[in-house]
Amino acid sequence: MEEKEISQAVIGRLPRYFRYLGELRDEGVERISSQELSELMKVTASQIRQDFNNFGGFGQQGYGYNVEYLYEEIGKILGLDKKHNFVIIGAGNLGRALGNYMNFERRGFIFRGMFDQDKKLIGQEVRGVKIMGMEELESFVRDNNIDIAVLTIPKTSAVEIVDKLVNNGIRAIWNFAHVDLNVPKGVQVENVHLSDSLMKLSYNINRYMKENDR
Amino acid sequence: MEEKEISQAVIGRLPRYFRYLGELRDEGVERISSQELSELMKVTASQIRQDFNNFGGFGQQGYGYNVEYLYEEIGKILGLDKKHNFVIIGAGNLGRALGNYMNFERRGFIFRGMFDQDKKLIGQEVRGVKIMGMEELESFVRDNNIDIAVLTIPKTSAVEIVDKLVNNGIRAIWNFAHVDLNVPKGVQVENVHLSDSLMKLSYNINRYMKENDR
Numbered sequence: 236m237e238e239k240e241i242s243q244a245v246i247g248r249l250p251r252y253f254r255y256l257g258e259l260r261d262e263g264v265e266r267i268s269s270q271e272l273s274e275l276m277k278v279t280a281s282q283i284r285q286d287f288n289n290f291g292g293f294g295q296q297g298y299g300y301n302v303e304y305l306y307e308e309i310g311k312i313l314g315l316d317k318k319h320n321f322v323i324i325g326a327g328n329l330g331r332a333l334g335n336y337m338n339f340e341r342r343g344f345i346f347r348g349m350f351d352q353d354k355k356l357i358g359q360e361v362r363g364v365k366i367m368g369m370e371e372l373e374s375f376v377r378d379n380n381i382d383i384a385v386l387t388i389p390k391t392s393a394v395e396i397v398d399k400l401v402n403n404g405i406r407a408i409w410n411f412a413h414v415d416l417n418v419p420k421g422v423q424v425e426n427v428h429l430s431d432s433l434m435k436l437s438y439n440i441n442r443y444m445k446e447n448d449r
Numbered sequence: 450m451e452e453k454e455i456s457q458a459v460i461g462r463l464p465r466y467f468r469y470l471g472e473l474r475d476e477g478v479e480r481i482s483s484q485e486l487s488e489l490m491k492v493t494a495s496q497i498r499q500d501f502n503n504f505g506g507f508g509q510q511g512y513g514y515n516v517e518y519l520y521e522e523i524g525k526i527l528g529l530d531k532k533h534n535f536v537i538i539g540a541g542n543l544g545r546a547l548g549n550y551m552n553f554e555r556r557g558f559i560f561r562g563m564f565d566q567d568k569k570l571i572g573q574e575v576r577g578v579k580i581m582g583m584e585e586l587e588s589f590v591r592d593n594n595i596d597i598a599v600l601t602i603p604k605t606s607a608v609e610i611v612d613k614l615v616n617n618g619i620r621a622i623w624n625f626a627h628v629d630l631n632v633p634k635g636v637q638v639e640n641v642h643l644s645d646s647l648m649k650l651s652y653n654i655n656r657y658m659k660e661n662d663r
Contacts, residue, residue, distance in 0.1 A: 314652055327546065407654045433623060435461055437557075
């Protein structure tokens with residue numbers, strides 16, 4: 236299927252479609268109309284049709300979508316039919332949480348290595364993967380076809396390490412450090428700024444309290 | 450300062466302004482023009498001015514913004530001048546990572562309690578906070594003025610627990626479970642769907658590879 240230039244807003248919604256369709260499939264649902272999907276997901280049916288039209292529409296309206304087919308196709312668009320090797324840099328609680336998350340493997344993301352500068356952690360294992368010292372990072376990324384680096388380290392080290400990763404062929408960085416990274420074109424960055432997310436929540440709490448006399 | 454109805458897109462950008470202004474302040478910068486801020490943050494100066502105009506503009510252009518003032522004002526808009534008590538539900542690696550994150554405290558988010566159903570974990574401490582059994586959750590939330598519940602548990606339990614939280618007066622849920630929650634109006638939800646974020650990264654890797662002959 237040929238894709239046109241798709242906005243990041245649309246891309247951002249695809250995983251949620253994928254998640255709902257996977258659940259429908261697991262429940263044995265075979266077909267679903269955009270209206271039913273709309274009620275389930277609480278987005279408008281016209282939004283759904285518009286989003287899907289970016290990818291050719293995925294089958295006829297009125298008759299509804301084939302759940303299995305739609306699930307598979309969106310999975311392919313997301314690149315989940317391919318394998319991607321990843322390493323986690325930072326073996327603290329957050330790094331360990333991500334390393335232990337089995338579902339990533341189910342989606343084609345293969346946990347290959349973990350790195351930390353803390354000598355006490357080196358040699359330990361997280362789900363069968365050895366924690367290595369930072370001095371091994373560059374050669375490991377180069378020699379093991381690592382696509383994605385997950386950064387769960389403080390912001391000062393993150394900036395330094397990104398250059399090393401880029402020089403050794405990393406394709407993408409999943410960034411949990413509280414800093415925006417500068418990378419060359421062609422290296423993808425997805426930020427998870429947890430503090431930012433909590434502040435947004437804080438705004439919405441206070442906004443609501445103000446409007447409703449606390 | 451009176452606020453108009455502000456779009457969630459603008460709200461979503463405020464924490465990033467706050468983060469940059471905090472860094473500028475820490476570096477001793479006193480004034481900054483929207484042009485300089487624009488170069489630093491890689492957004493257009495007109496976007497910055499538009500965003501700030503939602504809140505009255507924060508001072509004269511040309512002359513630049515007072516960094517300290519702007520930082521304080523955005524902090525107030527975000528509600529960071531108030532204290533919010535939170536509990537974490539789920540004492541696994543992700544819950545522990547969030548419990549150990551000191552910066553939340555600096556922003557007014559106070560870690561009060563942690564809950565898990567695993568008997569082995571109950572009674573342990575995370576940064577001085579005791580892990581309690583799930584049967585204590587409801588009374589604890591009610592009696593300790595808990596505003597925010599952080600959910601780091603599987604999706605099936607998340608749905609159940611949300612009802613209990615809502616019935617006991619929770620104001621907001623920071624949701625790391627892989628499910629969209631149904632809450633009554635007035636309860637704020639901020640989702641961190643980590644799988645969705647990783648899938649977006651996957652899309653962008655594959656898109657780039659296709660466009661550039663792998």
